[in-house]
Amino acid sequence: MANLNVADIQGFVLRGYNFPFARYLLLELDGPQAGRDFIGQVIPHITTGQRWDNGKPQSTVNIGFTHKGLVRLGLPDATLLSFPVEFFQGMKGRKEILCDTGRNACENWDEVWRKDVVHVWLGVNALTPAALDDRCAQMERILQQTGGARLQQAQDAKAVFIDGKATSKEHFGYTDGFGNPDFDGPERHSQPGQGKLTKEGNWVPLATGEFILGYPDEAGELPVAPVPHLLSNNGTFMVYRKLHENVAAFRGYVDEQSSQYAGGKEKFAAKMVGRWRDGTPLESSPDAADPALAADPQRNVKFTYGHDPDGARCPLGAHIRRANPRDSAGFNGQLVNRRRITRRGLPYGEYAPEGAPVRDEDERGVIFMVLNASIFRQFEFVHQQWIEYGNDAHQGSDKDALLGNHDGKGRFLIQGSTDPLNPPFVCARLPQFVELRGGDYFFVPSLTALRLIAGNSVDPR
Numbered sequence: 001m002a003n004l005n006v007a008d009i010q011g012f013v014l015r016g017y018n019f020p021f022a023r024y025l026l027l028e029l030d031g032p033q034a035g036r037d038f039i040g041q042v043i044p045h046i047t048t049g050q051r052w053d054n055g056k057p058q059s060t061v062n063i064g065f066t067h068k069g070l071v072r073l074g075l076p077d078a079t080l081l082s083f084p085v086e087f088f089q090g091m092k093g094r095k096e097i098l099c100d101t102g103r104n105a106c107e108n109w110d111e112v113w114r115k116d117v118v119h120v121w122l123g124v125n126a127l128t129p130a131a132l133d134d135r136c137a138q139m140e141r142i143l144q145q146t147g148g149a150r151l152q153q154a155q156d157a158k159a160v161f162i163d164g165k166a167t168s169k170e171h172f173g174y175t176d177g178f179g180n181p182d183f184d185g186p187e188r189h190s191q192p193g194q195g196k197l198t199k200e201g202n203w204v205p206l207a208t209g210e211f212i213l214g215y216p217d218e219a220g221e222l223p224v225a226p227v228p229h230l231l232s233n234n235g236t237f238m239v240y241r242k243l244h245e246n247v248a249a250f251r252g253y254v255d256e257q258s259s260q261y262a263g264g265k266e267k268f269a270a271k272m273v274g275r276w277r278d279g280t281p282l283e284s285s286p287d288a289a290d291p292a293l294a295a296d297p298q299r300n301v302k303f304t305y306g307h308d309p310d311g312a313r314c315p316l317g318a319h320i321r322r323a324n325p326r327d328s329a330g331f332n333g334q335l336v337n338r339r340r341i342t343r344r345g346l347p348y349g350e351y352a353p354e355g356a357p358v359r360d361e362d363e364r365g366v367i368f369m370v371l372n373a374s375i376f377r378q379f380e381f382v383h384q385q386w387i388e389y390g391n392d393a394h395q396g397s398d399k400d401a402l403l404g405n406h407d408g409k410g411r412f413l414i415q416g417s418t419d420p421l422n423p424p425f426v427c428a429r430l431p432q433f434v435e436l437r438g439g440d441y442f443f444v445p446s447l448t449a450l451r452l453i454a455g456n457s458v459d460p461r
């Protein structure tokens with residue numbers, strides 16, 4: 001257990017809140033002084049990593065800044081220049097690495113992201129819509145009182161509700177939110193399957209420095225971080241991507257292809273992701289969903305791919321196998337341990353149950369957020385090498401079936417076995433199921449850093 005100052009770390013860095021409602025306020029900062037006044041007033045509202053001994057609060061508030069935002073706040077040049085280059089360039093500037101071309105190109109993003117006006121991400125989560133509105137109204141009053149920033153867009157997000165209950169489903173119908181790395185944090189019990197594998201085959205938490213600046217990482221080094229250390233320690237970096245889901249195209253493709261596939265529709269859908277739609281890992285239960293297994297935290301992320309080198313149970317190109325290859329990437333897992341990402345975020349748009357009319361143009365998808373100490377080494381590597389390129393998964397130039405920038409030319413191979421209900425199967429002409437609608441890279445400072453910024457006392461010397 002690491003000795004972390006949880007009151008200094010923003011809460012969502014340490015845990016997923018699991019609130020059903022969220023609004024991401026995308027703000028453009030005004031001049032430096034008014035911007036700093038705004039931050040000064042927001043600080044008392046920021047949710048930290050302190051325990052919720054009296055139960056969950058009604059709502060939470062967290063904050064992050066783009067590099068342009070930090071420039072607008074008047075941080076010293078020596079500090080601004082000390083940030084990692086990918087953060088300085090921002091997501092738009094990294095389009096080649098991320099393969100954000102074609103339908104994912106910036107010309108197709110929401111206007112707010114095209115215009116480069118998002119300096120601050122203010123993330124509000126809440127238990128109810130009323131609590132969300134209250135907290136956002138409070139934030140807007142601070143905006144008005146200080147004149148420090150303008151609201152450019154309010155992005156709503158919410159859990160998919162089925163029969164009146166919030167679920168962890170996303171719009172393609174899969175249960176999401178199982179796999180997130182355990183790292184050495186405050187009093188966290190680790191869950192088997194979430195951290196790293198020891199040589200003896202036990203799961204232990206990853207080093208804190210993979211996710212929080214100022215602590216040793218898996219290489220035993222301090223992550224690259226801006227100066228002064230008071231500004232970077234206990235902070236991290238966040239990737240925000242608004243991912244539109246073409247639900248009609250996805251359902252149409254699954255129906256069409258699975259009609260030729262002997263394993264049937266649900267197995268076909270499971271092969272694409274590596275989990276049955278209820279979350280049962282295909283690797284642990286290749287022939288059928290197992291609701292008891294899916295619901296058991298001791299088992300639902302505890303699996304490896306080492307005994308399935310040919311992808312007979314879980315295809316080599318399935319989404320979760322590509323995004324976290326676990327033990328199958330060699331080097332005793334050490335390569336994978338340095339490529340883990342913490343996922344946050346929620347779906348947006350109205351859920352259309354299977355069978356209900358859907359159109360690809362309808363506004364629905366996932367606000368996908370990633371936390372990591374190095375956007376370059378962690379998120380960008382996963383996205384470029386494992387999602388958009390297929391080599392590491394022995395899939396040639398095949399991209400991730402679910403996420404790849406396919407544009408009608410994608411391919412996905414289901415390896416299969418000699419079992420007649422588990423045959424090899426080739427999917428061709430994959431349309432693009434997920435399209436990028438914008439986003440950026442954010443620095444998520446500690447509370448100490450926020451006070452330094454608000455007080456104009458960031459001193460890199």
Ligand code: HEM
Binds near residue numbers: 170319
């Ligand atoms: C609309 C977009 C996306 C959808 C619908 C989606 C869907 C899913 C689903 C259903 C799971 C299985 C649940 C779980 O294991 O937690 C999953 C896991 C995961 N996804 Fe995605 N995903 C999306 C985007 C992405 C992106 C862009 C990345 C990374 C660049 C990513 C990385 C991961 C990782 C790391 C896991 C956990 C794998 C594990 O630890 O076993 N996903 N995703």
